[in-house]
Amino acid sequence: MIKGLLNSLLIILVLGCQNPQVDKYTIEIFQTSRSGDKLKKVPESGKETSQIIQILPNEKYQKITGFGGAFTESSAHLLNEISPQRRAEIIHAYFSKNGANYSLTRTHMNSCDFSLDHYSYAVHPNDTELVHFSIAPDLDDLIPMIKDAQSISKDGFKIVASPWTAPPWMKDNGDWYGGKLLPEYYSTWASFFSKYLSAYKNEGIDIWGVTVENEPLGNDSHWESMHYTPQEMSLFVKDHLGPQLKKDGWQTEILVYDQNRGEELEEWAKVLLTDEELKPWIYGTAVHWYTGTQNWFPKSLQYTHDLAPEKHIVHTEGCVDSEIPHWEDDGWYWQKEATDWGYDWAKPENKHNHPKYVPVYRYARDIIGCMNNWVEGWIDWNMVLDEKGGPNLASNWCVAPVLVNVEKDAVYYTPMYYVMSHFSKYIRPGSTRVGVSSSDNQLMVTATEKDGNYTLVVLNMSPDNKLFQVELNGFSSNIEMEGEALQTIVLKKNTSN
16 A cells, blocks of 8 residues: 555656646737737637747847837827827827836937927037026926826836937038038037936936937938938047036936948948947947838847947837828738838849738837847837828927827727737836747747746737647647637736646
8 A cells, every 4th residue: 555655646747847837827828910910818728739939938038128119200299189088098099008118218318200390409509518408398398298107007118319400510511411410519419418317207208228320321301310421420429428428417317329221231230339438338239120111130239239248228219101191991911011111222133122012010020029139128219190100390200009080089000000009018118039940930029027927929920820839848739710810818827736
């Protein structure tokens, strides 16, 4: 009898050792699909499969800063034009825990293309002491929008501020478009940043980071811009901007570059991230996605990371550009119909980077691809636009995740709003990207961990339903995914074990 009891105990111990992590996680699955799911909670599958997605918790990469969109004058103006109820609805949709819960945002210093008109906080020529500096242009729209978001966000969010141009009187061409900052105004322009940080802080708004210049390579003078070379940007930061912010007591992060991935990013990174005098002043590199609609340019991201692994990479702008939005037509956002600026205007040798594309895939694919290549934050462009893709001063119509019709006081949440939510809502700041492998090469996947909980995002661009088994630390779950769909799978640590 004793021998039998010992054998039974031995069997139990062996089985326990073979399955030490069973029931360690509870699982939630959220799906957005072409068939109409919008962050719909779906059950696990009872079907067996040989396809495996394995989360590799011992492979640790970058810490995540967050996901979100941009506060622009255009978006803020539209929120002033709709009813208070609709305004509150949109702010909640973006910043509440029940909504997208945005954690990383951007705004513009002075006017940008998505402003209603040109403006600067320093309009008086030769006001080198910035005696007349004033953020008055932002008091009616931008600042109230940011404050409303602050009042809703329980976790708070970071803001990156970017100038499109210095005031024309500081530039060699005296214009809003193109031109360069005159060297004699480098110190004044650095003080301008500090004045801006102080003015916003006085309004109760802390700016986490600044980029030195939005798109320093220019935009062919289609809207506000100011040009730098990499060497000029380095000189401005290490001799003026960095020391000025330090002198004034700011701990605001500085991001360099702030334009497209690809060969140009590599050229700039080679200069900026090997400058040992510049490195102490900067947090890292800001990037955009407009070099191409299909490619997230992993080679240039990996190159940038390898040059300075201790520095950071943040995607600060991307949108469905050169398009007038399709109103209440979810199907369009899942079709290969959108075009970008390069579809018509790119040089022949670059045309292959600008085919027609599926807006939902462009967002999801780019975010996953960026995350898997060291990008720690991803910021969309305008949060809100109207049904025409504006308003703005440059007539460069774009699409935003949330669209409004002011006359009808109507709101349309495009499928891109739900794509953004798949990341911003479930991958929170402080998460660490971890390794992941998939036996199905038609699926794009990325994974993160925070406090022992894991988040897996899976993109299925094929028309076929997919079955796969998620494996983590001995735990496994079978999952079925629709064709043409995005899933976020949350594995929560079961504290009862």
